[in-house]
Amino acid sequence: MREIPGAWRRTARGAGLLNADGVASPTIFAEMSVLAAGSGAINLGQGFPDEDGPPEVLEAARRSITDGVNQYPPGRGFPDFLEAVAEHRARFDGVRLDPSTEIIATAGATEGLAAALLALIDSPDDEVVVFEPYYDAYAALVALAGARLVTVPLRWPDFQPDLDDLAAAVGDRTRVILVNDPHNPTGTVFAREVLERVVALAERHDAFIVTDEVYEHLVLEGERTVMQNLPGARERTISISSAGKTFATTGWKIGWATGPADLVDAVMTVKQYLTYVNGAPFQPAIAAGLRLPDTFFTGIADTLRRKRDLLGEGLAEAGFSVSRPAGSYFTVADAGPLGAHDADDFCRSLPARAGVVAVPLTAFVTDARRAEYATLVRFAACKKEDVIREAGARLASMV
Numbered sequence: 231m232r233e234i235p236g237a238w239r240r241t242a243r244g245a246g247l248l249n250a251d252g253v254a255s256p257t258i259f260a261e262m263s264v265l266a267a268g269s270g271a272i273n274l275g276q277g278f279p280d281e282d283g284p285p286e287v288l289e290a291a292r293r294s295i296t297d298g299v300n301q302y303p304p305g306r307g308f309p310d311f312l313e314a315v316a317e318h319r320a321r322f323d324g325v326r327l328d329p330s331t332e333i334i335a336t337a338g339a340t341e342g343l344a345a346a347l348l349a350l351i352d353s354p355d356d357e358v359v360v361f362e363p364y365y366d367a368y369a370a371l372v373a374l375a376g377a378r379l380v381t382v383p384l385r386w387p388d389f390q391p392d393l394d395d396l397a398a399a400v401g402d403r404t405r406v407i408l409v410n411d412p413h414n415p416t417g418t419v420f421a422r423e424v425l426e427r428v429v430a431l432a433e434r435h436d437a438f439i440v441t442d443e444v445y446e447h448l449v450l451e452g453e454r455t456v457m458q459n460l461p462g463a464r465e466r467t468i469s470i471s472s473a474g475k476t477f478a479t480t481g482w483k484i485g486w487a488t489g490p491a492d493l494v495d496a497v498m499t500v501k502q503y504l505t506y507v508n509g510a511p512f513q514p515a516i517a518a519g520l521r522l523p524d525t526f527f528t529g530i531a532d533t534l535r536r537k538r539d540l541l542g543e544g545l546a547e548a549g550f551s552v553s554r555p556a557g558s559y560f561t562v563a564d565a566g567p568l569g570a571h572d573a574d575d576f577c578r579s580l581p582a583r584a585g586v587v588a589v590p591l592t593a594f595v596t597d598a599r600r601a602e603y604a605t606l607v608r609f610a611a612c613k614k615e616d617v618i619r620e621a622g623a624r625l626a627s628m629v
Contacts, residue, residue: 257366258593262577271581272621274541274609275589277414277559281614283478283519284526290518291482294511303510305502307335307486314517315486322446322527323456325469331491334498337508338483339444342470342497344371345504346440346487347406349496350468351375356405361391363594363603365414365442377405381596386564386606387553389416393427400431406438407431411454412445415594415608416562417555422455429463438493439467444475444485447527450535451556458489468493473516475559476530482512534559537611537618544622545609549629559612562591566605568629573607584628586621 259276266273282288306312312329319325327333336342347358358372362381372379382391382399400407407428411420432439441457458464472485487497541561542552550563570576573590581587591606611618 258589259366262587262589265578265581266587269581269585271585271587272613272617272624273587274611274613274618274621275577275587277475277610277612278480279478279612280617281478284522286522287477287479287515287519291511291515294514299511299514301510302507303335303513305334305507306330306498307333308510308513308517311335311513311517312486314520315488318520319488321524323459325456325458325488327488328491332494333486333488334494334501335508335513336470336472336485336487336501337505338474338485339442339470339472340367340371340485341483341501341504341508342472342485342487343367343408343440343442344374345497345501346468346470347371347375347377347408349500350406350438350440350493351377352405354378355403357401357403358406358408359396359399359404359437360408361410361413362596362599363415363591365410366594368408368410369596378403379596380404381599383599383602384413384416384418385602386562387551389413389418389553389562390421391424393424396424396427397431400435400437402435404431404435404437406440408440408442409457410442411457412449412555412557414445414558415560415589415591417553417558417560419449419452419454419556425455425457426460429457429460432466433462437466439463441467441469443469443471445558446471447476448531448534448559449557450531450538451554454557465490466493468497473512473519476527477516477519479512479516482509482516484509484512484516534611537613537615540615540618541609541611541622544618544625547622548625550607550625559610561609561611563607563609564605565607570605573603573605576605577607584624586624 262275312333315333316327316329356377357380358377359380380399382396468489470487474480545552545563549568553562565576577590588607588609591603592600
């Protein structure tokens with residue numbers, strides 16, 4: 231039979247999903263979720279909440295469905311949704327946007343990222359610079375777009391990049407610098423000087439900047455620097471975010487991309503041939519969520535901060551060394567003190583040993599750097615507090 235050609239193989243290879251025989255294997259998240267379901271283990275591996283979002287948002291979705299908002303929305307998104315995104319960005323980030331030309335709705339942040347990379351990448355000689363470890367979709371999307379992934383390491387325990395490493399990674403072939411802040415999987419929030427250096431390098435080498443800001447309201451320590459507010463950044467930056475993490479609606483897949491009209495038009499041109507449109511009844515619901523009072527947004531950060539601390543205490547009691555995250559859902563811990571030599575093996579054995587699922591950080595790195603992260607494990611704190619306590623107790627019983 232003729233071999234199936236094309237982008238799927240390039241994408242699977244970029245995501246590290248081809249085994250030695252060239253056959254695509256499941257993602258680590260799929261594997262670990264199967265392990266959790268089959269063993270009854272507590273799933274602290276995949277970053278989805280186990281509680282529903284705010285009642286006002288859920289009720290708005292029900293009302294939209296009942297009112298017949300169930301057909302194709304406008305290609306860019308419902309005008310009121312776009313207005314809500316503009317209001318929200320002005321209120322929290324100080325970024326003023328024209329909702330009719332500088333914002334589009336996307337099927338979650340992942341589609342926004344895919345459309346941006348497909349729109350901006352010109353040739354196989356183009357390079358996309360990312361911070362490593364990285365959200366696993368980045369490598370796959372860069373491969374799908376036909377570009378080359380170049381990484382800048384984030385090292386234990388603070389996971390801030392070395393500015394010389396960053397400068398060495400960016401060159402005249404760099405087409406896009408992709409910045410995820412707050413960062414998945416490490417939980418770091420980048421220092422302002424890091425983002426200023428990103429902008430300076432992008433200007434020097436005429437590169438675009440794409441930001442993944444899905445954890446924008448989950449800053450637990452310090453302050454987040456808004457990339458689009460930095461001098462020189464606005465005209466070359468596409469910022470992408472989504473509702474899933476903020477409103478605990480990860481299954482709705484409502485996201486948005488914002489930036490200069492010409493860049494947003496380019497993303498829109500690609501997006502319309504991916505999902506075309508998406509989430510008609512959910513766009514009004516997320517518009518309602520974006521207009522919730524400030525206390526809601528500070529409240530979700532306060533709640534997650536408690537959960538982060540609870541998880542960190544449990545991991546420390548179980549014998550892990552723990553990196554204290556400044557943002558996002560995630561805590562990275564070193565299983566080396568527990569005798570682990572390979573995080574992948576450790577995580578695969580953890581459901582049977584302790585009844586807990588986690589994800590090895592090596593799932594988020596290139597093969598060349600696996601040794602640097604060999605014993606590091608990512609845990610997700612976006613679960614009920616009693617679930618986190620029980621997971622901590624189970625892990626402690628393993629010692």
